[in-house]
Amino acid sequence: MTAGNTRRTTAMRSRTAAVGAIAVAGALLLTGCGDQTKDNGSKPEGDSGSSSAPLADKLPADIRSKGVIRVGSDIAYAPVEFKDDSGKVVGIDPDIAEAIGKQLGVKFEFQNATFDTLIGGLAAKRYDIAMSAMTDTKDRQEGVDSETGKKVGAGVDFVDYFTAGVSLYTNKGDTQNIKTWDDLCGKTMAVQRNTFSHDLAKDQAKKCKDDGKKDLKIEDFATNPEAETRMRSKGADVVSADFPIAAYSVKNAGGGKSFEIVGDQVEAGPYGIAVPKTSTELRDALQAAVQAIIDNGEYKKIIEKWGVEDGAITEAKVNGGS
Template sequence: MTAAIASRRTVAALTLVCTAALTLAGCGDQTDSDSAAKGKSNDAPLFSALPKKIQDAGVIKVGTDAAYAPMEFTEGGKIVGVDPDIAEALGKQLGVKFEFTSGSFDGLITSLDTGRQDVAMSSVNDTKQRQEGKDDKGAKIGKGVDFVDYFSSGVSLLVKKGNPQNIKSLDDLCGKTVAVQRGTLSEDTFKAQAVKCGPDKLTIQAFDTDVEAQTRVKAGGAVADLNDFPVAAYIAKTSGGGNDFEVVGSQSDIGLFGIAVSKENVQLRDALKQALDAIIKDGSYAKVLEKWNVEDGAVKQAQLNAGQ
């Protein structure tokens, strides 16, 4: 935002100089330069597929929760990870910039309903409930969204290093306390397991961020967190130099991550699908996954609303 403001101020200053000096040709050159800069993206293969509003802005506004490494996290004040890198590759096809803004995960879909963001890209599981704008009980909570599915992942249990409670599966959690990020599919999985546990109660502690859930497990206040596999593996490898956590059991609930788009924004949705197919074909998609060691999550082609 600061860079954008500085740029506008520079243009304004140049305009004033031109006006004061009556150097109309110079002002004309500046306007032409601005137009050319904005028009560069016209050369991108799929720029014309975008809605005019996006073309004019030159930006796709992305809502994310940047606390889910390696998918999206903050490093040196910048949002980085698998999703931002995939978005950058998509941007080269579309000729626009993907501008990520971090917020709470459970508010991402709502941000599309209000128009605050154009898309949500934050390891969001494509589910029928989210497509229909419903919660896990079937109650209507929004307009619903479409998904452009770009990654496949299951969920894995993350426990304290050494696995002191000998957790091997979800069934081993009955009678214990777990921690999880609020509003995620992982929370839904724990809720389903709580029903299965019956009187041998499973206590679920939900937090705004997954970092808080991890802290709870590390402190011993909960026996496990549940995360998408690449996230769990990354946390186990990096937290405390690999000495804080470990991943146990096998993946479950394998599903698809999707870029969420308002159902009213069909043109943007379709442009994103075309761009995803393009980066899969040209190999840039595979390079991103290889960079972050998440090749197992690759999809062979873009799909719309393929989640269950």
């Protein structure tokens, strides 16, 4: 179904929010994720940085010297980041990171982790940045738990680089008359833990209860492929994920015969590269590099390659999410 642009309210945005059509090619999504180990199949280590790169002098001296930016990422979220049949990390984020790296004279080394550990990994200095279809939100910026409203961390800064949306999808031919989020009362949803979809599901479950309707049961998983497996086995009625991810799964899973999108997208919002609050020099270098690839046309080529033109931005903002 062609997606619309329906707004909903919720306590926070996690991975994403709403944009247009996608037609992407590539390998089926592989499910290995969450080992928090280095992925050497995609991003080789740099030698010592490149002072000839246009924006190399904007980087902190230690990163420029090492020639590597360590990236925490949930590498099971095609087409944003995933492993192809050879085990190489590919997708929108790795391609954008490579283009940014050329501007800064460094390599981006992607390290695999579950999505809900990424900000903690930044705080523990396991990574320099997190780049994983993460929505830029005020709660994340301020280190606030969206459910309790309590301060739980120092927060992060974001360099925004894309806009995306969230969708519902079901087993093909088994939509159970689901067209909107209000149709989910009495259903079972499988969803990736601590994502925007998870937040929306909890918000909708409360609404079902408040309206005196049947409960929405939520089953959460470490990765989106696990949520899809649960639905495929009839253990859940519906999955929710970012629209690019949902569309990719619908197009590729089972040769396009496994799933179908139902209803409209909801909640427009930006993806951001997360950077520790203390890393202002790195943040500003990344912002300059993202803007440079937008201006020189490299960004457009990447977005067109993956068929997600409707999610393109024209300005690399810092903390542009709300």
